[in-house]
Amino acid sequence: MAPHCDTMDGPVVTAAELALEMENINYVLPYVKKDLERELKDAFDKTIVVRELSGDAAEVADYWFFETAVRLHMSGKGKSYTGIKHSGLNQGSVINKAEEAIETGDKSELEEFLMDFIGEAFERRFETAMYKKEYDLNNIDAARDYLNSMLEFVLFVNKLYIHVKNANKSNDND
DSSP states (O other), X not given: OOTTTTBTTSHHXXXXXXXXXXXXXXXXXXXXXXXXXXXXXXXXXXHHXXXXXXXXXXXXXXXXXXXXXXXXXXXXXXXXXXXXXOTTOOOOHHHHHHHHHHHHTOOHHHHHHHHHHHHHHHHHXXXXXXXXXXXXXXXXHHHHHHHHHHHHHHHHHHHHHHHHHHHHHHHHHO
């Protein structure tokens, strides 16, 4: 789930807007688990009817439908619904690069960005630990400083490994 699924310019609301515009629930239905789709379909049907009443009614009905779609999406992911966030929340360039890669079918820019980002974080921690490794045995502060930087490097590598390993496992079970 993209971190911005609960924003007005996120993928769920964008799909819900398209569903209303085209009067076809199928644009947003994939964002909701099968066992929750009846509630979304009911909300969609009611929204379509209310939209015909007036511009103000359409605005309120649309927003209610967006909230319903986002709430059901979040619920299906085991996340709490805390309301729709405003548009323009920048979740970082990696989100934009990932979405662009999917849209264009070209992952090279995203891959280069990620490899550089991970490589720089890895290199910085490794070099810091190596620099601090040569300390005077009688300088306990320097020894602690080395130990902290060495542990930071080892934990960084371990967390990265575990995250990727667990992500691969969860994809195998999907």
